[in-house]
Amino acid sequence: MSPLIIALIAGIVVVLTAVYISWRAGRLDRLHIRLELAQEALDAALMRRRAVVLELAGSRLLDPATSLVLAAAAHEARMSGPEEREHAESDLSGALRAAVDQERFREKLAESPGGQELLEELDGAVTKVVYSRRFYNNAVGVTRTAQRRWLARVLRLAGHTEYPQFFEIDDNPPVSMATE
């Protein structure tokens, strides 16, 4: 085999490898973008839920005890640091269930002026926490798998991005709300 042909083959192999690596890197990059967007959507959904719960608690439509339970849980969730965040958000889900699943809670609230709108806002906020968390954890799962592949590890395709963490909370909606 002449040196020219060997050089040619070597050249083609190098080009193909480069194309493959850049394709893999591009794919990983796209996963990171998706993960980031999913994270932002989850943060927005959690923030929205806290805000709606605080609004409900401050609305004077509820009895003072229920208001206090909800306000305290929402406040805890808002002030929690990254370590306690999963706990605090789970507690908020629990407080919401305790409040909303009281007998005739929805009916009573719906009868008050502005109550129906608040209920709808709350339904939407609770549902979106469930949805955005599922989508976020999905994004974490695929990104983790992609980062763990040997090519990505050896060539450090992920750059300085952190190994993503799942967000595990109890986000079960109140029984009277769930359609599932």
Added chain:
Amino acid sequence: MKVGIVCPYSWDMPGGVKQHIDDLAQALIAQRHDVSVIAPAADDEELPPYVTGAGRAIPVPYNGSVARMSFGFISAARVRRWVRDGGFDVLHIHEPLVPSLGVLACWAAKGPIVATFHASWTRSRAIAVAEPLLRSALEKLSGRIAVSDAARKSLVEQFGGDTVLIPNGVTVSRYSDAEPLDGWGPDGATLGFLGRMDEERKGLPILLDAFAQLAPERPDLKLLVAGPGDAKDVHDRLPKGVRDRVTVLGMVSEADKIRAYHSVDVFCAPNTRGESFGIVLAEAMASGATVLASDIPAFRKVLGEGQAGALFSNGDPASLAREAAALLDAPERRAKLAEEALVAVGKYDWSTVARDVVRVYETVTASGAGRVEEDL
């Protein structure tokens, strides 16, 4: 919101997925969203204004059945152009694992993409072979929806991850007006059942045993049974004297199904378990029938703990017979329950289901994700 919906199956063939997409599109349009559906359809076919044809569908065997789908260069080019020119805020692909327009759209687009999984399957060879290819398509999905627990389970077992569950809706208005079947009609003595006869968890044997208990003391009592299965098995379960009072229709058309709901006084749902959401129950309620159902958790919830329909002890023919007799003797209570049922079923109407789908759209577009663009 500008929504692009991708239908994998031929628009001119009736089918569950196509029906789901049409109902969803109409519900979204009613909520003032801007909807465009792309579906396999021949160029000369008449389509609703919101549907774009992507070329003629070809019958192909896939994953155990024959479906009419579109693929190939022409369809790929049309899907690509539809994505590029659509300017969609979100792209909603149905059945992205089916080799039809869904896969093509996944390939041609990037940005906020959500997908709905309808079918359930047991670990399939076809899907296993194509797994790496499908996996990279699935990676592009920002949100995944399953219509049933079975569909969710199939997907999660083969590909991992998770989905949100948004069940099928019922278009209540489609059920409200229908004539009873010829020779039938609510006459104060007709019971009804709809569902697979040979599937034990649908509970037909319990209803048949209850019927055998009631029939001797009520000479004009009749039972109408519709759904796939063998009529002989049904008759064999009954004592000889009452067999001719049980009519087995077998499989019925969609129109006849609705007429059947209108033909009975008490619609019975004796399901013993499962039924995360009783679509049959919801249809009966939408038709204005009085419902008598087993007290499994799913049914208790749909029926508001007995407000919108009567309940009997799950698996107990004597309890079913007792409750059915009480209902047949109380026409006013029947009317009241049917009225409540019509209100309660609103929760399962497409307009409500579409609202949850919109919440998925809002979640994936929440954080400035941009629009759907062509992926070059």
